[in-house]
Amino acid sequence: MPENTSLRRGRPGYDQQGILDVAVAAFNEYGYDATSMGVLAERLGLSKSAIYHHFTSKDEMLDRALDSALSALEGVLEQADAAGGRAADRLDLVLRGAVHVLVDRLPSVTLLLRVRGNTDVERRALERRRAFDRRVTALVSEAQAEGSLRSDLDASVVSRLTFGMINSLVEWYRPGGGEDADRIADDVVAVALDGLRMPTSNRVEDLLG
Amino acid sequence: MPENTSLRRGRPGYDQQGILDVAVAAFNEYGYDATSMGVLAERLGLSKSAIYHHFTSKDEMLDRALDSALSALEGVLEQADAAGGRAADRLDLVLRGAVHVLVDRLPSVTLLLRVRGNTDVERRALERRRAFDRRVTALVSEAQAEGSLRSDLDASVVSRLTFGMINSLVEWYRPGGGEDADRIADDVVAVALDGLRMPTSNRVEDLLG
DNA sequence: GCCGACCAACCGACCGTTCGGGTGGGAGAC
DNA sequence: GTCTCCCACCCGAACGGTCGGTTGGTCGGC
Structure with missing residues (x-):
């Protein structure tokens, strides 16, 4: 149970990250409010007061976890912006990047959502999340303006629906086996961009009039 | 604040539904666990003990609210099955019907999700919800088998992503103005079936080879 | 022997729930 | 019309239990 990353002084035991991992898992299982410090200590094999040696409050644990998720998501936007190119290509990077963050940091992102x-x-975290959403919506608008995405749908509705799809990962995706994050990202992008309809049949005739 | 549906005996005041509406709103605002009977009573302008005249426990309130949401969702499946026809058409009915349930019963469905x-x-509610999901997945499979939907995506992934999109409504849709539920349903179906890509340009050429 | 990790015991506040009693207005008797 | 009774509705006070957090001190590896 305890961590061992060497170069640790004093009596060995948990460090902050080790405790945080267990805490976030418990928060997701029972809900943040419903997870008492008592049962958390029990899960850790510690006393309640031992937890307060590593964190000053329950709130601080939540703060750290949420920051981890938000930083990762903001990093995806940063990378996409740095990549440059067409808005549609940058949006593609954002969608795939977001899926990877969801999969890689499933616990903390679950907590965030x-x-x-x-x-x-919580209010500060919510504001950072809203800022993220605004930047994604702006990216969708840009892609519509350059003619890459259909313009008959509102940009904010589109970005909310698309991220609704992506965020639903925390409800059903469970890690197991290999590098299926890429596969999921492909599926998400496929549905979002091309839809579910059978590409043959009357679709072509519809388009050709 | 009190209800008035006539034919009520005794001292006028709240009935079960009137209390439940306020309770569900509070549950959604603070979270079920974080909503104490004390603040709930304060919102109602009642004492805590008065609530126990209408409900035997906090749990019972949750139970009623969740049943309301689940019954409505199950009704959508029932209606679609009764309509018959191609699986793709029944799926269309389910998607649009689910959007309408989400919009019409936003508070209780929010709580459910x-x-x-x-x-x-909660476990009983979750099991009913899983049963709903299984029936939707089966419908997607049927639509794939009849050639209406592309078959290169897993049916359960497709139904989860699609309902992830629909369920995200509880995070951002807020009632206001007219009959925008139809508009939202149109948008959801448009994204799910045809995708976001601009229908002109190289899409046709892709399809024609 | 320093110091990081840990513990048992405890605190005031608040939790959901219970209890015994109070109150006011619609319905039926007059 | 008005009287009276019933009952849906409501209250204050208190219960045992649990909450997040504090205190003061112990343990043990480097």
Whole structure:
């Protein structure tokens, strides 16, 4: 159970990250509010007070976890912007990148997506998330303006529906086996861009009039 | 605040539904666990104990609300099955019907989608929801088999992504103005079936080889 | 022997729920 | 029309239990 990353002084045991991993898993299982420090300590094999040696409050644990998820998501936008090129290509990078973040950091992103904004920590996280959403919506608008995406749908509705699809990963994706993150990303992009309809049949005739 | 549906005996005040509406709104705002009977009573302008005249427990309130949402969703499947016809057409009915249920019963469905399964009540609700998902997945499979939907994507992934899109409504849709539920349903079906890509340009050439 | 990791015992506040009693207005008797 | 009774509706106070957090001190590897 304890961590061992060498170069640790004093009595061996948990470090912050080790505790945080267990805590986030418990938060996701029971919900943040419903997870008491008592049962958390039990899961860790520690006493309650031992946890307060590593974190000053329950809120701080939540803060750290949410920051981890938000930083990763913001990093995806940063990378896409840096890549340059057509808005449609940058959007493609964002969608695939977001799927990878969801898969790689499933616990902390799951926690993020369930935040409702009752405390200061939650409200700050929610504001960062909204800023992320605004930047994605702007990217969709740009892609519509350059003619890469259909323009008969509202950009904010499109980005919300698309990320609704991606975010639903936290409800059903469970890690197992190899590099299926790429496969999921392909599926998401396929549905979002080309839709589910059988590409043959009357589709071509519809387009040709 | 109190209800008035006539033919009510005794001292006028809240009935079960009136309390439930306020309770579900509070549950969605703070989270079920984080909503204490004390603040709920405050919102109702009642004492805590008065609530127990209408409900035997906090759990029972949750149970009623979840049943309302689940019954509506199951009704959509029932209606689509009764309509008959091609699987693709029945799936279309299910998608549009689900959007309407989400919009019409936004509070109770929001509550449903946040249930994690910590109590018996929540576990029962979760099982009903999973049964719903299985029936939708079966419908997608049928539509793939009849050649209406592309078959290169897994049916369960498709239904999860599609309902991820629909369920995201509870995160951002807020009632206001007219009959926009139809408009949202159109948008959802448009994205799900035809995708976001600009239908002109190289799409036709791709299809024609 | 320093110091990081840990513990048992405890705190005030608040939780969901219960209890015994109070109150006001529609319905039926007059 | 008005009287009276019933009952849906409501209250304050208190219950045992659990919450997040604190205190003061112990343990043990480098």
